[in-house]
Amino acid sequence: MVEAATYLVGAEGDPLLKQSTIAFSKLDGIPLVSFCRPNSWRDRLEQIAGEHRISLNFAAEADSLSLQAHIVADGGIYALLGPYAIANLKKECRLQASMVVDPPVPRFIALAMSPHGELTLACRTVMQLTKEIARSRR
Template identity: 65%
Template sequence: MDYSAWKLFIDAAELGSLSKAAAAYRTTQPHISRQISALEQECGGRLFQRTGRGVVLTELGKRITPKVRAWLASTDQLANDIRTNSGTPIGTVRLGILPSTAHPLISTLYYKLKEHYPLVQLMVREGQGAQLETWLEKGEVDLAILYRQNPGSPDGDIYLVETGTYLVGAKGDPLLSNATIPFSALHKLPLVSFCRPSSWRDRLDQLCISQGITLNIILEADSLGLQTHIVANGGVYGLLGPYAISAAPERAILQSSRIVNPDVLRHLALAMSRHGELTLACRTVMQLIQEIAKTGVTDHGFL
């Protein structure tokens, strides 16, 4: 297999445009088109469907993409291992994260890698739970940090930490004057929440049914910054974990109370893609994430 040709295939698929791929490779679009056409002839089928806006993968392209990604990653790591021979971690680790874990968890990870494993490079992508799951399933990320509903996972996820859920509002809101607030207080409150599909939203629906209350979601937004901005202006509330609160740009003017009766617990977990094998660089990143979570996390955010 021609490594450079398949690398071009993956890059073109991610960019969604042969002209953008040409710009990235500092060549012309006809040259890229010829390379893709030659690859399609080898495969015996079309890999891309040309559209007015660029290119999209055909069914054949979608089926082989995860395997191609895994093969490229394995080939890269093999080349790195051959060059080093010393067992030193080297290579790129693709990490999917929730926006709330970007800082200081991932920023701390970056500085630790820079200090102790400078040959490991992070490629970090932010997304919500469903998107992170899709990236894992397609092999577009090697690892992902996401919330699970319970610490036990049939997929071999690594449990990192358990956190509560908080009702968040504007600073000085009398509803949030106490450290805790009962779940029943959420009844018909104007709320902003993350978009569906969302296992978190599904769980909230189940809790509402069991507790006999109704949620009043007036805005769905996957942007943590947008949620906290609207909440900080008053009159609307959010349901967030402690890391999202500590990461919020408006955290200085937010107020929160932990939801109890019942407690609404979340479990932060480290998940792995089922495509390809874990490289030494991936295993190193996994170990560091666990150490940071174990030593630097409390229920009020990262220390």
């Protein structure tokens, strides 16, 4: 449906995040909180890190975005999140973020439907509305 950037997220005021962008190489060795294994997004991040000879330091694991945000807001640890997650999490935590560049790390937001059975009018309508909302938030 939509492609979005990845951001390094830390506590508000963190000096590492003073610029609007941050090079992927700056992730080398910094403590990160990430989703628990197995996780395809984490696998992708490690693949990119390997290609660029960067060592990702997954110091904590949490499958809850809210828990990740609270860990990050306490300072000293970072997360790699998309803009939609950050927008929601900023309502409950004081966070700061910089877009990861050089290389950029795109995220792909997808809507999946079961291949079994027929799509109802309601399903098709929800799909269309979801696509419109996702495009409007770019």
